[in-house]
Amino acid sequence: MAKKKVTRRTLLKMKRNQEPIAMITAYDYPSACLAEDAGADILLVGDSLGMVVLGYDSTIPVTLEDMLHHTKAVARGAGNAMVITDLPFMTAHLPTGEVLRKAARLMQEGLAYGVKVEGGAEIEEKVKALTAAGVPVMGHLGLTPQSVNQLGGYLIQGKDLPNAQRLLDDAKRIEEAGAFSLVLECVPEELAELVTKHLEIPVIGIGAGRYCDGQVLVYHDILALAGDLHPSFVKVYREAGKLMASGIQEYVQDVKNRHFPEEKHVSHLKEGLLEQLHGYIEGAQKHEEN
Ligand SMILES: Nc1nc(=O)c2c([nH]1)NC[C@@H]1CN(c3ccc(C(=O)N[C@@H](CCC(=O)O)C(=O)O)cc3)CN21
Ligand SMILES: CC(C)C(=O)C(=O)O
Ligand SMILES: [Mg+2]
Secondary structure, eight states, X not given: OOSSOOOHHHHHHHHHTTOOEEEEEOOSHHHHHHHHHTTOSEEEEOXXXXXXXXXXXXXXXXXXXXXXHHHHHHXXXXXXXXXXXXXXXXXGGSOHHHHHHHHHHXXXXXXXXXXXXXXXXXXXXXXXXXXXXXXXXXXXEESOGGGHHHHTSSOOOOOSHHHHHHHHHHHHHHHHTTOSEEEEESOOHHHHHHHHHHOSSOEEEESSOSOSSEEEEOHHHHTTOSOSOOOTTOOOOOOHHHHHHHHHHHHHHHHHTTOSSOGGGOOOOOTTHHHHHHHHHHHHHHHHHO
């Protein structure tokens, strides 16, 4: 577990000291407890939960109510780690009052520390408004999965000069709008390094190479727990999915073969009680006959 409550100041200090920031997604109480106990600095309640937990094939259908439900559970498992929740699809493009109200619900009801918002210049004013209202904002640039239908797939971003320049400009604008950190997803390592050096706020990469201030991966990806998605930036640390599948298969077979439950899993009636119950049943049957 991180020694002290992680705040935006902790993360700034880590960047200055070149101490890597470890972030991982968490979606419920047990995943939050495991990540917290492992010493993760930030738990991200990512809208990827739509794909790895709720079974949708993108993050687009995920609602604020979904995010709230999972954020509450994660907050109960988080000790010192910072809990950040994704604003779901379209939220940041609503009128400012509505954006503030939704962010407020994630903090007041969900107990999130702050929110993460996908986008650049087009959401700059919303980042300013959130920041002014006391909502810590984490930006998210590069591959922004909520725009998958617009982007044409989960593709590496910022590969040519105009797109790389736009990413650099967006990053600076999001920082200047008040964001306390930035996620950079699926961009070439050299570009991510430039952004990281260019910004004062911590940059946390996913598929963005080795030179960001921190890294984030999806919980289910590092444990090979789910999904048809196998992004090339993922490192599988444990084949937990296989372990779980074999355990569940064994249980089902044990039930069908009557190998479960065994004597040690059962309780028994006290001496004599069974005979009394037999007598009771016989008495009831006689009563019915009469
Ligand atoms: N399980 C999971 N892990 C994630 O990292 C993740 C989600 N779900 N859902 C929401 C988004 C979608 N993400 C993705 C999904 C696929 C790729 C992917 O396969 N990318 C190709 C790059 C293709 C190219 O441009 O060359 C890759 O090979 O990594 C990347 C990010 C990241 N997020
Ligand atoms: C992959 C991370 C950055 C994310 O946004 C999510 O999990 O939803
Ligand atoms: Mg997300």
